[in-house]
Amino acid sequence: MKTLYVYTKHGCGGCIEIKQFLTDLQIPFIELNVEQNSQALAKIHQDGHQRLPQVYADNEIFMPGSWDTIQTMRRHEILERLETHDDSGILTRLNTL
Numbered sequence: 579m580k581t582l583y584v585y586t587k588h589g590c591g592g593c594i595e596i597k598q599f600l601t602d603l604q605i606p607f608i609e610l611n612v613e614q615n616s617q618a619l620a621k622i623h624q625d626g627h628q629r630l631p632q633v634y635a636d637n638e639i640f641m642p643g644s645w646d647t648i649q650t651m652r653r654h655e656i657l658e659r660l661e662t663h664d665d666s667g668i669l670t671r672l673n674t675l
Contacts, residue, residue: 580635580660582607585622592645593631603653607633635660 584600584607586593600607610618612630622632625639633640633648640659641647648656 579657582640582656582660583610583634583636584608585610585612585618585627585630585632585634587611587613587630590630596631596633596645596648599649600656603656605653605656 582600582605584593584596586597586609588611597607597609612619612622622630625632631645633644641651
């Protein structure tokens with residue numbers, strides 16, 4: 579399963595909302611505060627993002643639209659997207675039987 583990273587900063591309403599949303603759904607994530615982590619800030623700038631929060635699964639953007647899109651998803655949809663994907667972006671499940 580991929581690791582979910584949430585890029586945040588202090589005073590960001592959407593950052594607070596997405597952290598609460600993921601916590602309520604019991605979806606594990608790692609918070610990277612760009613004000614405290616220069617590597618996280620560099621990643622966000624390198625990828626051309628100008629607003630927070632941003633959500634990544636490992637090194638890839640999790641969903642286009644970030645929080646605006648994620649807040650419409652259900653727990654199982656998020657977990658499915660965190661499962662292993664092949665290079666073409668097609669979901670490939672590990673043996674689930």
